[in-house]
Amino acid sequence: xxxxxxxxxxxxxxxxxxxxxxxxxxxxxxxxxxxxxxxxxxxxxxxxxxxxxxxxxxxxxxxxxxxxxxxxxxxxxxxxxxxxxxxxxxxxxxxxxxxxxxxxxxxxxxxxxxxxxxxxxxxxxxxxxxxxxxxxxxxxxxxxxxxxxxxxxxxxxxxxxxxxxxxxxxxxxxxxxxxxxxxxxxxxxxxxxxxxxxxxxxxxxxxxxxxxxxxxxxxxxxxxxxxxxxxxxxxxxxxxxxxxxxxxxxxxxxxxxxxxxxxxxxxxxxxxxxxxxxxxxxxxxxxxxxxxxxxxxxxxxxxxxxxxxxxxxxxxxxxxxxxxxxxxxxxxxxxxxxxxxxxxxxxxxxxxxxxxxxxxxxxxxxxxxxxxxxxxxxxxxxxxxxxxxxxxxxxxxxxxxxxxxxxxxxxxxxxxxxxxxxxxxxxxxxxxxxxxxxxxxxxxxxxxxxxxxxxxxxxxxxxxxxxxxxxxxxxxxxxxxxxxxxxxxxxxxxxxxxxxxxxxxxxxxxxxxxxxxxxxxxxxxxxxxxxxxxxxxxxxxxxxxxxxxxxxxxxxxxxxxxxxxxxxxxxxxxxxxxxxxxxxxxxxxxxxxxxxxxxxxxxxxxxxxxxxxxx
Amino acid sequence: xxxxxxxxxxxxxxxxxxxxxxxxxxxxxxxxxxxxxxxxxxxxxxxxxxxxxxxxxxxxxxxxxxxxxxxxxxxxxxxxxxxxxxxxxxxxxxxxxxxxxxxxxxxxxxxxxxxxxxxxxxxxxxxxxxxxxxxxxxxxxxxxxxxxxxxxxxxxxxxxxxxxxxxxxxxxxxxxxxxxxxxxxxxxxxxxxxxxxxxxxxxxxxx
Numbered sequence: 031x032x033x034x035x036x037x038x039x040x041x042x043x044x045x046x047x048x049x050x051x052x053x054x055x056x057x058x059x060x061x062x063x064x065x066x067x068x069x070x071x072x073x074x075x076x077x078x079x080x081x082x083x084x085x086x087x088x089x090x091x092x093x094x095x096x097x098x099x100x101x102x103x104x105x106x107x108x109x110x111x112x113x114x115x116x117x118x119x120x121x122x123x124x125x126x127x128x129x130x131x132x133x134x135x136x137x138x139x140x141x142x143x144x145x146x147x148x149x150x151x152x153x154x155x156x157x158x159x160x161x162x163x164x165x166x167x168x169x170x171x172x173x174x175x176x177x178x179x180x181x182x183x184x185x186x187x188x189x190x191x192x193x194x195x196x197x198x199x200x201x202x203x204x205x206x207x208x209x210x211x212x213x214x215x216x217x218x219x220x221x222x223x224x225x226x227x228x229x230x231x232x233x234x235x236x237x238x239x240x241x242x243x244x245x246x247x248x249x250x251x252x253x254x255x256x257x258x259x260x261x262x263x264x265x266x267x268x269x270x271x272x273x274x275x276x277x278x279x280x281x282x283x284x285x286x287x288x289x290x291x292x293x294x295x296x297x298x299x300x301x302x303x304x305x306x307x308x309x310x311x312x313x314x315x316x317x318x319x320x321x322x323x324x325x326x327x328x329x330x331x332x333x334x335x336x337x338x339x340x341x342x343x344x345x346x347x348x349x350x351x352x353x354x355x356x357x358x359x360x361x362x363x364x365x366x367x368x369x370x371x372x373x374x375x376x377x378x379x380x381x382x383x384x385x386x387x388x389x390x391x392x393x394x395x396x397x398x399x400x401x402x403x404x405x406x407x408x409x410x411x412x413x414x415x416x417x418x419x420x421x422x423x424x425x426x427x428x429x430x431x432x433x434x435x436x437x438x439x440x441x442x443x444x445x446x447x448x449x450x451x452x453x454x455x456x457x458x459x460x461x462x463x464x465x466x467x468x469x470x471x472x473x474x475x476x477x478x479x480x481x482x483x484x485x486x487x488x489x490x491x492x493x494x495x496x497x498x499x500x501x502x503x504x505x506x507x508x509x510x511x512x513x514x515x516x517x518x519x520x521x522x523x524x525x526x527x528x529x530x531x532x533x534x535x536x537x538x539x540x541x542x543x544x545x546x547x548x549x550x551x552x553x554x555x556x557x558x559x560x561x562x563x564x565x566x567x568x569x570x571x572x573x574x575x576x577x578x579x580x581x582x583x584x585x586x587x588x589x590x591x592x593x594x595x596x597x598x599x600x601x602x603x604x605x606x607x608x609x610x611x612x613x614x615x616x617x618x619x620x621x622x623x624x625x626x627x628x629x630x631x632x633x634x635x636x637x638x639x640x641x642x643x644x645x
Numbered sequence: 646x647x648x649x650x651x652x653x654x655x656x657x658x659x660x661x662x663x664x665x666x667x668x669x670x671x672x673x674x675x676x677x678x679x680x681x682x683x684x685x686x687x688x689x690x691x692x693x694x695x696x697x698x699x700x701x702x703x704x705x706x707x708x709x710x711x712x713x714x715x716x717x718x719x720x721x722x723x724x725x726x727x728x729x730x731x732x733x734x735x736x737x738x739x740x741x742x743x744x745x746x747x748x749x750x751x752x753x754x755x756x757x758x759x760x761x762x763x764x765x766x767x768x769x770x771x772x773x774x775x776x777x778x779x780x781x782x783x784x785x786x787x788x789x790x791x792x793x794x795x796x797x798x799x800x801x802x803x804x805x806x807x808x809x810x811x812x813x814x815x816x817x818x819x820x821x822x823x824x825x826x827x828x829x830x831x832x833x834x835x836x837x838x839x840x841x842x843x844x845x846x847x848x849x850x851x852x
Contacts, residue, residue, distance in 0.1 A: 288673040332789045342698040567702035572797035583700035590692030594685040
């Protein structure tokens with residue numbers, strides 16, 4: 031008794047000390063945990079429990095938030111290692127220390143984000159088991175072998191990440207560096223499988239393949255290899271790179287805005303450029319992957335495809351067009367700011383092409399955002415002669431949208447090429463011919479894309495989808511695959527006429543980077559809602575019906591409010607992770623980098639004169 | 646206040662908060678948060694401005710056999726199923742339509758026998774067209790029509806018969822389906838046409 035009394039006294043004394051906020055936090059956590067008692071109470075019902083709910087917020091909304099945050103974090107931690115490793119390889123092969131340093135900075139962010147991702151994964155799993163026991167029981171029965179495989183992958187990934195991060199400084203020379211590069215490869219190798227295994231669970235819910243016979247492994251494998259598994263794998267792989275790139279760009283943008291000296295401004299300007307470059311690099315092929323996914327969904331089940339693109343979700347694709355359009359505009363705007371501010375005296379030279387590209391992008395965005403069926407009153411519809419506007423209605427169909435999407439990709443690609451070539455003079459003897467060829471390829475490609483788009487109105491849908499749309503995509507890919515290596519070859523022997531100067535971007539460049547990252551996060555949340563809603567009132571499409579009170583897909587406005595909330599929470603989480611990761615640096619006295627390693631006057635991956643900072 | 650109006654108000658408040666932060670606060674990180682708040686608020690407001698449609702689970706049509714007296718009663722139920730649970734109108738139109746992806750069903754009840762319609766609904770691959778629109782031998786042209794009696798649509802036999810009644814009535818044909826063919830729950834079927842095949846949920850969905 032006396033002993034207990036002493037303990038209470040010590041506790042009371044602690045309330046007056048520096049840790050007086052701790053009991054308050056513990057009390058708060060206890061209050062927050064109270065609803066969990068409600069779950070246990072429901073477990074006493076007779077018969078197996080199919081659903082549990084939580085008062086107030088509702089079980090589905092809670093799972094929505096946690097699942098979305100977990101998915102976004104996972105996208106980040108799976109996307110960042112790809113370009114961290116690529117940066118390390120570039121630094122290793124090219125001898126530029128700044129790339130190695132950048133890769134290390136990215137990896138540092140990764141270590142903190144990895145634990146948070148796993149934490150949210152764990153919370154999600156507990157919530158799913160608690161709220162949807164029947165569904166989880168069914169999925170466990172089907173996918174049990176892949177659960178084991180997933181756990182093993184996690185162990186391997188964690189061990190590799192530890193070795194990769196903690197061994198960075200110790201493995202800098204000779205064979206050790208080669209081994210470190212191999213560890214980076216392994217990290218991405220395991221990460222890829224960590225992504226595609228849960229993808230099989232999610233895609234199974236939308237396009238299930240269920241076999242009753244065979245061993246556990248055979249049944250799990252059949253369910254894994256469902257029709258939308260690979261399209262989603264490829265789409266997510268690219269999207270993760272885009273997400274990682276733009277988030278790192280936003281991180282650099284914020285650090286740039288709050289930089290206190292020229293060195294920091296130089297460094298974070300360059301880092302922001304690399305982040306935006308990686309984001310755009312991934313963004314260009316992303317619509318193709320999305321198109322393939324939609325095509326596979328239509329192949330699997332026409333009704334699901336129509337629900338997505340022609341049914342109650344059709345307006346969602348207008349929002350998607352708006353977000354992608356702003357993303358393209360934001361990325362191009364950042365490139366244009368880079369040209370006009372980093373290359374002294376270039377403002378007048380590039381004004382006309384920039385203006386032209388801006389007009390093309392805005393026109394394309396206008397067409398992409400044109401809805402197929404307008405919202406009109408009965409009187410308006412009568413005057414128009416239907417729900418389709420006599421002029422605008424022409425732009426509402428897929429043929430027009432595919433055309434402008436390809437044109438926007440072409441313009442963005444040219445914007446990047448323009449940035450790459452800015453401030454340089456080609457000295458190769460065949461430079462004039464190469465420039466003519468590139469110009470000819472671009473003009474012909476643009477014309478071909480438009481001709482196919484217009485022609486698409488006069489052929490059956492199956493011809494347009496199978497031949498015309500795919501041809502448009504192949505034409506754009508052809509442009510990228512010919513002009514990129516040709517430009518690289520041209521610039522190998524080019525003379526730098528005007529050095530790029532880092533750290534001179536206006537504050538709006540930092541905000542443009544933040545805007546791009548917010549657009550990407552919103553896009554992911556929006557398309558997650560679309561994918562989930564395409565299953566309508568099924569947990570597993572056509573196999574297990576949702577019989578809960580939440581067996582409906584909410585309207586777009588309600589969903590958008592949740593998307594905005596999730597995006598905000600994710601941004602705050604990432605900001606917290608970055609703050610924690612950089613806390614040690616600040617304690618050591620801020621950014622104390624070697625002046626020789628800073629990227630003064632040298633563009634990043636887009637070429638330039640890298641000799642200045644070779645190790 | 647409606648849910649949409651309330652969400653619009655919240656969206657406006659978020660945008661206003663963001664603008665206030667940008668106007669009055671100098672700290673860079675807070676300003677970035679203000680900027681993000683404006684972007685997210687505007688996104689929500691745009692999303693709330695487009696048509697708000699929720700996707701509700703299909704309403705189950707109650708078959709009170711006792712109240713279905715005439716074939717016209719069945720056709721009325723069939724019409725409801727056609728536009729709701731059956732999801733037929735997602736792909737088919739009744740009369741010419743620019744947006745319809747599948748055959749126009751206007752007058753289909755006059756062109757096809759009830760047995761053929763039943764087979765088309767329950768075994769869409771039974772009668773397959775050949776595609777001659779290319780060089781060489783013709784290819785099979787698989788029907789995109791789903792099995793209407795299996796999940797995810799899963800119409801019962803009574804519901805399918807009602808849809809057939811609706812298609813016949815809509816074509817101006819005498820309805821050849823009669824209420825006496827409806828199955829009373831718990832009794833053995835006495836169908837003149839092939840009964841819908843019940844498929845356990847664990848059977849594979851074809852790729």
